[in-house]
Amino acid sequence: MDLTTKYMGMELKNPLVLSSSPISQKVDDVRRLEDNGASAVVMFSIFEEQIRHDIESLDHLLSAGAESFPEALSYFPDMGEYRVGPDQYLDLIRRTVEAVDIPVIGSLNGVSHEGWITYARQIQDAGARALELNVYYIPTDPDMDARQVEQMYLDVLKAVKGAVTVPVAIKLNPFFSAMANMAKKLDLAGADALVLFNRFYQPDLNLTTMQVEPSLVLSTSAEIRLPLRWIAILHHRVRASLAGTTGVHTGEDLAKYILAGADVVMTTSALLKNGLGHYAKMLQELQIIMENKGYDSVAQMKGAMSQQAVENPAAFERANYIKALEDYKARYMTI
């Protein structure tokens, strides 16, 4: 069984990739994942805003109250160099690259134009084989129109593409009015892969404390549908590789994404729920499905159920609803 796939020009041993998550914070965990079959790892995201905040708070808190009172002109020993900013992240990338054979993909969330470029270069120099841009942006400004939002994504992509030589993926959110058009624009702007989709932290209201609190709920297989649809639609319509992420918990989910046209499939939730050994199980399940369906290779399977490949392409547009209705009629109305 040939599980190999190609993602952003990289030959991968199979389509199962660790998505950007805290799991990549430990080199040992990444190594264990490699042993369990992961074909590449997307590092957790480095957030420019967080870096700035950390640097500023360190500077502020180390010097707060200093040079004010004659008995205490400072409150902390001078530690010389601090590993602030992206240093620890870059160091982690270097160590991970050294420790594993699979490609390491850096992930970055920038704020400023300069930030995107600087950090992208540093991640590349640290040994990352590719970059994933995690454009985490909630357009809350009522004066900002859709075109401006789209342009922002394109500008970021172009800026980073101009600054690095490694391939660049862009992780998208599913809220573009014209998703296909946006994908096309990004494709033309040079995106080497589109990663569908970003799951934002969603705020929740705590009724005990009466406060707004961020909360992260792990994905379920049911959430696979939205990215699945868009991968199926975009397959063969864009030059860029496609990565499916969200809701991948079983070999079955993996198979679905590949059938829809994904070059790779990314997951974290499954590992957080089931442990790092779960990758091996998912790959095993995938192979069983492939065997049952008579596929010899992932390449053969890839996009077999994309919009262009299925008998009823409209099913990916509005037919899911209609099909459900038909099923309902068929089952209960024909008597």
Place this chain on the structure above:
Amino acid sequence: MEKRIKIIDGNEAAAYVAHKTNEICAIYPITPSSNMGEWADQWSSEGQTNIWGTVPQISELQSEGGASGAVHGALQTGALTSTFTASQGLLLMLPNMFKIAGELTPTVFHVSARSVACQALSIFGDHSDVMAVRSTGFALLASDSVQEVMDNALIAQAATLETRVPFVHFFDGFRTSHEINKILLLSDDEMRAMLDDDLIFAHRQRAMNPDRPFIRGTAQNPDVFFQARETVNPFYVKAPDIIQKVMDTFAHITGRHYHLFDYVGAPDAERIVILMGSGASTARETIKYLQERGEKVGMIQVHLYRPFSPRHFLAAIPTSVKSIAVLDRTKEPGADGEPLYKDVVTVFSEAMTEGTMPTADMPRIVGGRYGLSSKEFTPAMIKGVLDNLTLSHPKNHFTIGINDDLSQTSLPYDPAFITESGKAVRAMFYGLGADGTVGANKNSIKIIGEETDFHVQGYFVYDSKKAGSRTVSHLRFGPDPIYSTYLIQSANFVGCHQFIFLEQTDVLKNAADGAVFLLNSPYPAEEVWDKLPRKVQEQVIAKNLKLYVIDAYKVAEKTGMGSRVNTIMQTCFFAISGVLPRDEAIAKIKNAIKKTYGAKGEEIVRKNYNAVDQSLANLHQIPVPEKATGTIEMPPTVSLEAPEFVQNVTAEIMAGRGDDLPVSIFPEDGTYPSGTTRWEKRNISLYVPVWDPEICIQCGNCSLICPHSVIRVKTYHESMLQGAPKSFKSTPLRGKDVPEGTRYTLQSSVEDCTGCALCMEVCPAKSKDEVGRKALEMEPKEPILEQERENWDFFESLPDVDRGQLRLHTVRDVQYTRPLFEFSGACSGCGETPYVKVLSQLFGDRAIIANATGCSSIYGGNLPTTPWTVNKAGRGPSWSNSLFEDNAEFGFGFRLTLDKQREYAGELLQRLKPELGDDLVTALLTNPQSGEAQIATQRARVTELKEKLQGNKTPAARHLLSIADSLVKRSVWILGGDGWAYDIGYGGLDHVLASGKNVNALVLDTEVYSNTGGQASKSTPRGAVAKFAASGKPAAKKDLGMMAMCYGNVYVARIAIGANSAQTLKAFLEAEAYDGPSLIIAYSHCIAHGINMQKGLDQQKLAVKSGHWILYRFNPELAAQGKNPLVIDSKEPSIPIKEYAYNEIRYKMLTLSKPEEAARLIKLAQEDVDMRWKLYQKWAAE
């Protein structure tokens, strides 16, 4: 040999040599010497080696006594060992110093000389500490400048090895220890050349060693002790020649030649002064100035004070000398002269007898005191001293620099006599601690000193407040070495970084004619002139000043610098002072920014660069009109309603005129009136809490937590609202059974607010319409300042709530009690002061407080104003600070007195029963005084008793009258921080707790020596970084509470007011009610934790949630009732320690510098927590 330039202060210079030439340093923090230990510790933690290639071992002890013991032990076993200390610290080393010297053991103690506490503590410099160790047998070697500190540190090290006489190498605290100067660094080769390895081997050879054992430290009897004591004499006889030989060798190696006594001045001088320490530099400058003008004057600078060598001394005296003034920077009350004076007199007297006089006749010798506690010592004063010598009968036993109108000791001098060189740039900067002025100036000194051939000097003056403190920087730059060891008297540049200072202090007092005046102004350039106080306008015109302005806060805001205007003002200084060509200066600032902030990340560097560029664009020169047109007058320093003492003394100190106050105006025994902070309206916060009565649930949490006692609450009948200002807020009192018409007001004293916002953080009441809005919100002060002043005055006119009606175990009721500790100078958002305030609210009117030296004694007792105050009846806490190490014993002494007086009063009452009546006596003796009401009754009876005793002239009646107050229950409190309770004062605390006496110890536990700048104590938790624990504290926090509980009869509570305020109140009440020793350990968040102080209460909650800070009460009274005395008041830990710890820089910085070590220590810290929780559970369950 390449000359190595270094820009450092005196402490660093001493520590540098000590670290290079020793194997062990045993240290303990004390101002102003702490930095020496900090440097040594830091260098060792960085792996820096001494000149023999090994990293010296630095160990912090529990006290200076402990440090000297460790030094003694290390010396006896053959290590090259040093220590650093000052003041009381040196005095605690006395016993070991006698031993070390008696055993002829080579060592150097580096001492930044500081006043010893007498009528008051002072952290500043004089020689009273080193003079107190004259009899130990240590050599005393004095340095006058940063360069001399470095040089003499090495000379002392070399000399001690050869002479076998141990050395105290001293220099003036702050003036030299903290002065930054440009010096030549000694190289390792130079140091090696000075230190003879054979002498080191000999030192090791003399060490204790079981392979060749001997006994040292015997006990001797009258038959032999005396003779044995005299055996050391030859060493002291030889020492001066050896030391001079070492100085000669040093000169050969470095080119800098010192002598035991250095003469400077006219070869034919007739009048000379003799002195040592930093004053010698100023004297040298003055003597040269006068000599150039033809005066026959000179001076002798004493380097080696002990052993005092008459031969070397007399050799230094010009034969022409007719009169001598000996200046001592110390005071020996009752002596017929200060030590150096008496030595000089003795030498001359002996020379006269022996016929070895250097002069034809016996010169007239007078002595006097100068510069106590870093009192300024200027060329004008030296001239005054020399002028005194021109009199036919010069004044002896004089003082110089003060106006002693009491004993008429002071010499007159002309302050207008100024010797400052025209070549040097002299710049003064007025700033706030928080605005980064001092840091920027230190940076400027480095830029100019390192990148040009200019010599530089920086000295910084701070006030005693921890929040909103003012700083004045004195910077000199010039082509010649700078030895002016006094504050700038004639500045050709004045920078005022806060506009408000113009109304508070005379910023332009020292501006020279034609000086540049740079002002940070919130007003547009065209409006600035009209906003200047009239006096300032007049000074600008009269002194032909060039006025430049910049709105630095606006630039700071635009460039993301927040409130730190340091880089901006520094840029302006370089742009207009002319010290360096403008473009060159800007490039150098940027270079310095890169060096300073590079380690903290590129972003900070970029931001500062931007601030530099924006500064230049926003700097404007203001044309100066010919006439002053201003209408703004400087307001009085304090309200005209303030008491006379406050008007005449306190206000003068506040206004910066303390130096001008005469002796007679001061209390002679250190006794000052309570409650003076209320007159100092500091207005340091731009934002203050504003109360919304509609949202407020009247819980009292804000008032309880306010660290500065700014938020007050009263209830009163609505009829009292008559005459209230329009904006005065009032709302019906909530609750059951509230009498009709009862109102509630929560009022802030906005002028005393420091803007910490803890009140807003703790407020649980949220608007129903807008849940982000609370009953207290921080809002801009300026628009409401006037109205709130009026409201505060009206609020204060309302009567206090009757304490007898209050349930003091509830936060809701405690809010109505008047704090008798208010408006302290503690850090904004201080975690200690809420406890101190609660204590004052609960027991203040009958409390007597012993306060260990530390933060709480500084914000509690540092002039000019002090926060302990009185209630409307004039009662309040009686407070005193003895020392750092003896506080428990000090408080214990209070208890002894109270118990004895109470007992004696009881006996006298019985004796006088026939006259006083059975009822009154019985009532007085049997009242248990267990509540506010019973105490009030007792007070009334004592008043009645006093009235009855008034006319009675029998001895018994008169004695009883003098101690009748002791019949009212007193509450003895022993306050201090963890440095005191866990370390230096632990032995005493332990003993006092074991005594069974009724005292209450309150430990304000910040887990670090906060007051001296964050050194580790035994309370510092594992994994936290502190000074002296730069790699993270390796050992677990000492469990003081558990140790105390082991006695069984000590009430112990661990509290955290931010986590459980009800438990805090309960603990205070139970501790005070317990008729035995009590110990309360209070979690106090602190600026030294590296937290946003506004979130201090959140950290308290997390400390409890994580199990780091288990809340409990151990009440021996429960044991008496057959119950388990230990009650745990917090829940099982529910979050990992990391979630608490990594919000604090003290823990987090280790993850950024040594991540692996941080991970190891935090894991152990978690194990500590888990283990302790299990242990406490077991104790509580049995």
